[in-house]
Amino acid sequence: MSDLMQKIQDCGATVGIIGLGYVGLPLLIRFGEAGFPLMGFDVDARKIDALLHGESYIKHLSIEAVGRFLADKQLVVTIDFDRLKEADCILICVPTPLTEKLEPDLSYLLDTTETIARNLRPGQLVVLESTTYPGTTEEMMLPRLRRTGYELGKDFHLAFSPEREDPGNPRFHTGNIPKVVGGATPRCLELAVALYQKAVSRVVPVSSTRAAELTKLLENIYRNVNIALVNELKVLCGKMDIDIWEVIEAASTKPFGFAPFYPGPGLGGHCIPIDPFYLSWKAREYDFATRFIQLAGEINISMPYYVLDRLTEALNRQRKCLNGSKVLVLGVAYKKDIDDDRESPSYVIMELLMERGAEILYNDPHIPRLKPGRKHDFRLESIPLTEETLRETDVVLVVTDHSQYDYEWIVEHAPLVVDTRNVTKNVGKGREKIFKA
Ligand SMILES: NC(=O)c1ccc[n+]([C@@H]2O[C@H](COP(=O)([O-])OP(=O)(O)OC[C@H]3O[C@@H](n4cnc5c(N)ncnc54)[C@H](O)[C@@H]3O)[C@@H](O)[C@H]2O)c1
Numbered sequence: 001m002s003d004l005m006q007k008i009q010d011c012g013a014t015v016g017i018i019g020l021g022y023v024g025l026p027l028l029i030r031f032g033e034a035g036f037p038l039m040g041f042d043v044d045a046r047k048i049d050a051l052l053h054g055e056s057y058i059k060h061l062s063i064e065a066v067g068r069f070l071a072d073k074q075l076v077v078t079i080d081f082d083r084l085k086e087a088d089c090i091l092i093c094v095p096t097p098l099t100e101k102l103e104p105d106l107s108y109l110l111d112t113t114e115t116i117a118r119n120l121r122p123g124q125l126v127v128l129e130s131t132t133y134p135g136t137t138e139e140m141m142l143p144r145l146r147r148t149g150y151e152l153g154k155d156f157h158l159a160f161s162p163e164r165e166d167p168g169n170p171r172f173h174t175g176n177i178p179k180v181v182g183g184a185t186p187r188c189l190e191l192a193v194a195l196y197q198k199a200v201s202r203v204v205p206v207s208s209t210r211a212a213e214l215t216k217l218l219e220n221i222y223r224n225v226n227i228a229l230v231n232e233l234k235v236l237c238g239k240m241d242i243d244i245w246e247v248i249e250a251a252s253t254k255p256f257g258f259a260p261f262y263p264g265p266g267l268g269g270h271c272i273p274i275d276p277f278y279l280s281w282k283a284r285e286y287d288f289a290t291r292f293i294q295l296a297g298e299i300n301i302s303m304p305y306y307v308l309d310r311l312t313e314a315l316n317r318q319r320k321c322l323n324g325s326k327v328l329v330l331g332v333a334y335k336k337d338i339d340d341d342r343e344s345p346s347y348v349i350m351e352l353l354m355e356r357g358a359e360i361l362y363n364d365p366h367i368p369r370l371k372p373g374r375k376h377d378f379r380l381e382s383i384p385l386t387e388e389t390l391r392e393t394d395v396v397l398v399v400t401d402h403s404q405y406d407y408e409w410i411v412e413h414a415p416l417v418v419d420t421r422n423v424t425k426n427v428g429k430g431r432e433k434i435f436k437a
Contacts, residue, residue, distance in 0.1 A: 004123050004157075007088055008194045011035040015195075016087025018112055020047055020077070022058060022270070022340065023129060023163040024093035025066075030174040032069045034199040039087050040077040051077045059339040059366055060168045084119040089127065089195055092116075093163065095270070096130040102277050104133060106140060113144045120148045125157040125191050127181075128209075131216050131275050133282035136160075137209040138184055153185035159192035160209040162216030168338040178202040182212030220275040221293060226261040227272070228296035231303050234263035238310075238436075245422040265399050265420040265437070266303040266345030268334025273300070273343050304348040308356075310437035311397060311418045317435075318416060320394055323357030328383075328393040328414075331400020332364045339366035346399045347376045361393065365404045390414045397437075398423055 007013035015031045016039040017024045028040050042048055047057055052070070056063040069075035076083070084090060094108040109130060116126060126145065128137050137160040142152065150156050161181040166172055179196045181203055183189025189205055196203045206212050230248065237244040244263055252260040267273040276297065280290040312322050332346040333339060341347070341364075350360050362370070363382050370378040383389055385405075390396065390413040398405075401421045411417050411430040420437045427434065 002123075004088055004125060004191060005194060008191065008198065011198055012037070013088035013195070014039060014086060016041060016084055016090045018042075018081075018084075018090065018092045018116075019094035019108075019130075020051070021093065021095070022167050023165045024091075025058060025063070026061060026165060026174045027091060027093060027129070027163070028075075029061075029063070029065050030199050032065060032074060033175070036198070038069060038075040039083065040075065041079070041081055041084065042077075043079060045079050048077050048079055058167070060337070081115045082119060084116060085121050088123065089125045090116060092126070092128045092130060094130055096132050096274075096278070097270075098274050098277055103281055104278050106132070106136065109136070110140065110144070113141045117144050117148050120145060120150060120156055122150060122155045125159070125188070125195065127159045127161050127192055127195075129161055129163045131162060131220070131271060131278070132213060133217070133278040134210040134213040135282065136213060137182075142184060153187045157188040157191050158184040158209070159188050160212045161192060161196060162212060162219075164216075164219070167340060168336070174200065176201045178204050180204045180206055180212050180215045182206045182209040184209055214279075217275055217279045220271050221279065221296075223261070224267070224272050224276050224300065225292050225296040226259070227264070227267065228299040230261050230263045232299050235306055243436075245425065262422075264303065264345070265307045266348060267300045268342070268344040268346075269340065270342045304345050304352060307345075307349055307397075307399075307418070307420055307437045308352045310435065311353075311395065314416055314418050314435035314437075315395060318394075322353070324359070325394040326359045326361060326392065327353055328389070328396045329360060329362040330364075330396060330398045330405060330410075331402055332362055332367050332370065333400050333402070336401050337366070337403050341367055341370075341373075344400075347373070347378075349397070349399065350378060351376060361389070364400065365402055385410070387413045 014037040017028045018041045020040050020042045028038055032038050050057050051066055054067045092112055094112050097105045099105045159181055161179055164177045179200045181192045183192055193203050193205050234244045248260050251258050276293040280293045283290045315322055315325055329346055332341050332344050334344040353360055361383050362380055363385050369381045395416040395418055396414040398419045398421055401423045407424045407427050411427045411433055416433050418435045418437050424434045
């Protein structure tokens, strides 16, 4: 047995995680719980500082374990990437966003790869976890690592294993979500499988890094396309005066062959709106147009405009116009009960509302103030939800369904409620004030 395999089997291999965000931090904790010595790397010194002071920057994640690992000297967190040499297994969890032109932005990954190459030493396993198009691991990372003169599968090992984190999901977490793994060589695969088997309940090996890369994209494209389908049907149902949510609930009683997806005000988050474009971009190299992705993208991107139309219509029925109306947006996180507002549809809607002269207020129990983002700069603070604030708005727009919201009470005190999530379905009194969007 090789030194590295032996160390993995004994849980003695030092696991270094690059990028301690929504994916990297829970992964670090899981490997720590499995007993591995740990190193956490991030370019953001504030994150490293927060961890050293026992503060979590991810609201739904308890980092008590991190404090324990630090105290027991099981964990080092650092911005000093020269220390990558000390890690036996390096797992990469850095962002893979899109550029302004909706093309893959691999700059974070390529920077990281160069840094690893500068610190590579024989006997290391490098695994990419960030979502990306098929071919990234072996076309973009491998040549850079090979320039060191070290040989793949002998001196160093390379694999891809997509993250399947679902922040805030109480049922599934890093430890009990099966992990797909593809290796650049059979030996790379063996080592990566052995490593993950120590930390997660089930490991699913596939034949190549490209198959593993596409697996992640298929999962996210599947969601993207199905959400587009129900979004399109929602618009049709609006015209036909049929309740789309009632229809989905009824169809969900079919015990086979149907998985429910729900319409919404537009896509949000770091994965579903972004990842499909990684594949359509790569497909162009093969003279291939990914038409489902294109169509789903068009429909999903149009949803905030649909919400805006419905909101305008709702105000109109009360003889009010959007220009000058006070709109209270409920929720800027992209989904329920988390503090992640990346690519949130709330921002697109808020921008459209502002362009049309509406005054925007917002409430989000998880996001107290809006920081300037890549595409927007609202500089607003979450206002408290009181009878008075509700009464003083012209319309309340429900975008995110946080558990804290009491819709019965909101509908009672707001003059008008536009509901994009079907969260007011059980509200009794004041139904005439509710408008579905
Ligand atoms: N958030 C999710 O739910 C989720 C789920 C599945 C997959 N993913 C994928 O996982 C990857 C990471 O996503 P995330 O949500 O954890 O992002 P994130 O922004 O929360 O975390 C990324 C971290 O990497 C750090 N970083 C950036 N550049 C770096 C560099 N050059 N070296 C070291 N650290 C660097 C950032 O400071 C940040 O802390 C992405 O590819 C994403 O698509 C995310």
